[in-house]
Amino acid sequence: MKLVILGAAESGVGAAILAQQKGYEVFVSDKGVIQPHYKAMLDAHGIGWEExxxxxERILAATEVVKxxxxxxxxPIIVKLHAQGTPVIADIEFAARYTSAKMLCVTGSNxxxxxxxxxxxxxxxAGFRVGLAGNIGRSFALQVAEAEEKGMPDWxxxxxxxxxxDTMFDFRANIAVLLNxxxxxxxxxxFCMQNYVHSKMRITRNQQPDDTFIYWADDEYVPAELEKLPHVQHLLPFTDLPAEGSLGSGVGQSGHDAYGFAPGAVLCLSAPVPFExxxxxxxxxxRHNLRNCLAAAMAALQAGVSPEVVRACLHDFSGVEHRLEPVGTFHGVHYINDSKATNVDACFVALKAQTTPVVLIVGGTDKGNDYSALYTLVREKCRALVYLGADNAKLHAAFDALAAEAGIAVAxxxxxxxCVAACRTLAKVGDTVLLSPCCASFDLFQNMADRGRQFKALVSAL
Incomplete structure (x- = not known):
């Protein structure tokens, strides 16, 4: 069989190596420039490529395409493939064919x-053999290929x-988590929200009666969508609202300041096993991390981890890079890297969590954002707005009038x-400079990680 891989980055190169291992005739095509270490990986396996x-002609001759x-x-090339009926799938779909490991899958806007x-x-x-992949970590397909020698993970x-x-059709999540x-x-x-909702709900596709769907019960869309999916039977909803005794309830007693409650709160679950x-x-x-902890605890408990291990891990987990990551305090100003905030809701959460005046950095490749949800918080919390992008016209249109009215500086x-130079000029002692861009990074940076690391390097040099 002829398999063509479109895109020669982490996922594509991993899929190519797995495909060759499984006996496919493989060719990799990338319309951009392939990074040298990925070229070296392809060459080491004798896999043909172009950039x-x-x-x-070569792509349309494929039996199947992984994009x-x-x-x-x-x-245009995808339109032509679809027109002639050639299957076009994701690397996740392809790699899952060749592993016996169980799948614990997480999606959500934030x-x-x-x-x-x-x-x-x-x-x-907990001692499980486990791999981390998908939109994070190393290529899922490459890890599956390596498992031929190292042994297949449990999960x-x-x-x-x-x-x-969007490009997964037969893939099955044994435990699916939808955060929001x-x-x-x-x-x-x-620009149709319902199309995006349908995309997210695809995580339940192909689930069997003994599989589990964990979801935030207070989401605007998910409960209604579940009514259309009778095949999803084992449901574990969770909530961060104070509701004693509810399935997957998040908060008992009166709450804790760090999560928007008063002291004395308890994270409490009644399923899949009792946990407090x-x-x-x-x-x-x-508050956003309370939801993340609830979902993670439920998923781990459902996977068979003991409550004692879950409790210990929730106590000592240090977080992830680029998500409300403290960079340090320089010249009396606090700097926070939230480069992963690539949509308005993520920026909203980050801004709401701040307790000092904020110099907010926004901008990048706009994805059809409606910035009006931020207006109240910007007015309440921001000393200045710093636009960071190749084209900031939409940001000016969205925020300049508000900034002028509220006396908020704009750069x-x-x-x-x-950007960092402007922030240093605008911030006062005790302020927080928050990189929480609302937008994708591809106008000025390789990706959101590159954006965050450039920010941290420049701030650390102040």
Missing amino acids: GQHTT SPGIPDTA GKTTTTSLIYYILQK FVLELSSFQL ITPDHLDRYD MPLDELALTG DTGSMAE
Whole structure:
């Protein structure tokens, strides 16, 4: 069989190596520039590749195509493949064919990296053989290929984006976690929220009666969508509202300041097994992290981890890079890297958590954002707004009038160096500079990690 891989980054190169191992005739095509270490990996396995173009004839001759999640269905080569009936799938779909490991999958508009990382940490500490992959970590397909010699994990913990879910058809999640659905990537979904909702709900596709679906019960969309999916039978909802005795209830007693409650709160679950833990013992703070901890605890308990191990891990987990990550205090100003905040809701959560005046950095590749949800918080909390992007016109249109009315300073920057310099000028002693961009990073940076690391390097040099 002829398999063509479109996209030669982490997931594509891993899929190519696995495909060759399984006897496929493999060719890799990337319309951009392939990074040198990925070229070296392909060359080491004798896998053919091209960069800077898509050779149409060769791609259309494929029996099946694995495409990078970043390539939309509207791309001309994908349109041609669909027109002739060639299957186009994600690397996740492809790799899952060749593993006997169980799948614990996490999606959501916000919080999925923290929750996925926390679940992986708990399962590791519990002694399971476990792999971390998907939209995080090393290539899922490459890990499956390596397992031929190292041994297959008991579980793969996968962070799944909506783009990955869109091109999965036979994949089955034994435990599926859906944290929330808020507007994101609407430019990819014809600016139709329902299309995006359908994409997220695909995580339940192919679930069997003995599989589990864990979800935030207070989400605006998920409960109604579940009524359309009678095949999803084993439901474990959770909530962060004070509701004693409810299935998966999040908070008992009166609450704790770090999570928006008064002292004395208890994280409490009645399913899949009874579990309680004082909130002031959780390593992660913030209301959004309470939801992440609830979801991770339920998933780990459902996977067979003991309550004692779950409790210990929730107590000492240190968090993930680029998500409300403290960079340090320099010249009396606090700096926080929240580069993972690539949508409005994530920025809202980050801004709401701040207790000092904020210099907020926003900008990048706009995804059809409606910034109006931020207006009240910007007015209440921000001393200044710093726009960071190749084109800041939409940010000016969204925020300049509000800033003028509220006496909030505005700066326009086109590089991280300019941005950090502007922040240093605008911030006063005791303020917080918050990089929480609302937008994708691809206008000025390789990815959100590159954006966050550039920010941290420049801030550390102040």
